[in-house]
Amino acid sequence: MQSKSFYRPVLFFIFYIFCGKIAAQSTHKLWYKQPADYFEETLVLGNGKMGATVFGGVNSDKIYLNDITLWSGEPVNANMNPEAYKNIPAIREALKNENYKLAEELNKKLQGKNAESYAPLGTLEINNFHTGKTSNYYRELDISNAVSKVSYEIDGVKYTREYFVSAPDQIMVIKLTSSQKGALNFDIHSSSLLTSSSELKDNVLALNGVAPIHENEQYSVPLAFLANKERGTRFTSLVKIKSTDGTIVTSDKSLGIKNASEAVIYVSVSTSFNGFDKNPNTEGLDNKAIASDNLNKAFGKTFDKLKQSHITDYQKFHNRVSLDLGKTTAPDLPTDERLLRYADGKEDKNLEILYFQYGRYLLISSSRTLGVPANLQGLWNPYVNPPWSCDYTLNINAQENYWLAENTNLSEMHLPLLGLIKNLSVTGKITAKTFYGVDKGWTAAHNSDIWAMSNPVGQFGKEDPMWACWPLAGAWLSTHIWEHYVFTQDKNYLKNEGYSLMKGAAEFCLGWMVTDKNGNLITSPSTSPENQYLTPDGFVGATLYGGTADLAMIRECFDKTIKASKVLNIDADFRGKLEEALAKLHPYQIGKKGNLQEWYFDWEDQDPRHRHQSQLFGLFPGDHITPSRTPDLAEASKKTLEIKGDETTGWSKGWRINLWARLWDGNRAYKMFRELLRYVDPDGKKTEHPRRGGGTYPNLFDAHPPFQIDGNFGGAAAIAEMLVQSNENEIRLLPALPDAWESGSVKGICARGGFEISLEWDSKKLKTVSVFSKNGGNTMIISGDKRQNISLKKGQKLNIVW
Known part of the structure; x- marks a missing residue:
């Protein structure tokens, strides 16, 4: 028989559990x-x-x-630099003569005003x-x-x-x-x-x-x-x-x-x-x-x-999406202490779930005004002079804000960005003509604002071309229109609004490209967002021709516009032009290090670990590079990421996690995800041993640093990408599942083709999957080596024991 002294601590422990004093996070x-x-x-x-x-x-x-x-500001005068395009022949001539220093200086003549501020x-x-x-x-x-x-x-x-x-x-x-x-x-x-x-x-x-x-x-x-x-x-x-x-x-x-x-x-x-x-x-x-x-x-x-x-x-x-990552033993701590504990390598699966759902929370809370999407700080800015004007940075950041919109079942929150794209197509037609000499279509550049400013920035020649001179935002943004369609299957939207915007972006690209000495289509001038090359003779610059990022975005833009044309069964002649141009694009090049080249030539980067990885656009958020369809390019993409390393800013880490997920490397993606949640001290806080750099602030805001919300959205999107990947024809389940998530379940994740997915796994193996079709359709379910074709009617759900 046990003594009373034995039962007392046991009863005390049960009492505390009952009162909620001891609980998982x-x-x-x-x-x-x-x-x-x-x-x-x-x-x-x-x-x-x-x-x-x-x-x-x-x-x-x-x-x-x-x-x-x-x-700040008021409607933009899109015709601010009406003869800028007249400088293009001289820039192209300098590039043809490999005079990159001259091309760099001349490229500054293709600049306009800077964006306004939130x-x-x-x-x-x-x-x-x-x-x-x-x-x-x-x-x-x-x-x-x-x-x-x-x-x-x-x-x-x-x-x-x-x-x-x-x-x-x-x-x-x-x-x-x-x-x-x-x-x-x-x-x-x-x-x-x-x-x-x-x-x-x-x-x-x-x-x-x-x-x-x-x-x-x-x-x-x-x-x-x-x-x-x-x-x-x-x-x-x-x-x-x-x-x-x-x-x-x-x-x-x-x-x-x-x-x-x-x-x-x-x-x-x-x-x-x-x-x-x-x-x-x-x-x-x-x-x-x-x-x-x-x-x-x-x-x-x-x-x-x-x-x-x-x-x-x-x-x-x-409530559309729920996530369970298995048993946790993490104690109940305040969130700031919880982050510090996690940064020390401790397990806290519920913190990972919280971060995922917090990203969804932030998007619901900041993106419900048509034409006015979440900006660099979402909705929350206390500064008269905010970092980077708290604007729409269109060479990654504004787009990254919306990577989780469709696949985490928040399609309605995507609409403010789609509205901005529609507005940009209006100012962007003038930008296309006056800055680039292209009479058809529309484009946008590095920055925008609530006034749908589409011109290249730089204060009319005062800024560095490495970030100011980049005209391909329209091509990138147009892919969001296709994403909205392919997830929702909203053919009316595609027909009445979306397709014309996609076509306009593609028309600009057709008019902007020129032929290189090999007869391939390239862009000239070209830059790779915010990065610089180092030529063999030591020149550091950004202006060149045929940058990989440009061509990757154009590939994706053309591919999706062709598909949209086929869905609507219209524009066969224009579709033919895109297919012809797509076949003539300067092909991807694999460099001497085995990496996917960023530049037309196999040049070194001025900063080999640069935060941007725009040349990998075709892997993610694009989908024309995959381990199964293009294994050589996927391997070169992997090598590029390895050269860049894992240490980078918050939003960049969010992008790299998605890239590793697309390479089906769940453990590398998870390693970087944990680093994204590394505790960072508030910017103004003075401590004896400050924790700085990319990571997460005490309130779970992303630390670029300073605060940029895109890292929150990119990190949350990456969790969904690790669990479910899809295209128009197939849905791949648990493609990048890390060892740390040995068992779990997710409900309500969306897949391309208008499907909603719920699944459960154990011992890293898929156990059950439920597929719901919003509009009816066919797809192939893939997990590991097993495949299954399914065909569903509108509103039909299929439950499969795997």
């Missing part, structure tokens, strides 16, 4: 024991238009507000009149319902705050409660870094202002000189409080509550932006009226009703 909560001190520690909320960055402070709770349509709207500060010591502080973001919470105790009183940003009601809601009657006392201040003024009227705190007119390089000029009352996008933020037992208190520029037990704060924001081609001042929306209307409608609803409507709307997207 959450797959859906970020939580912390302290408020955020830095932007990279905050918790973010958004409804695809309005964004909120919550610090969760005790005495002062700071909330940054954003509206995705608040940018602007911060304002800051809301809730000042709590607390006295006493704080204990039991807790802060969380629950991505299963897109709600954030803060709680703490002072002198025996428990205070809580709950935050969400609703898409159905276009409102931010903050509920404050105290466990003791009448203990809530606070006031609210509203301010902005932009030209603005605040006022209080009818118990509504209003902030009205205007975004500046400038290019992104002009921030050294005081804002007073940049603002113009007759120009720029106007903005409004409104704040109102509802309370049942407290007293509303006001001053000239603050709104507050006195002696309440519960209070609900309603925050509404709006701008005058009315489309990429409309002057936001003279043709703008009535931002004050819109903000007021949204506030008044929401104010008439209860907190519970608003919250339920918000959760129902959010979960219809979030």
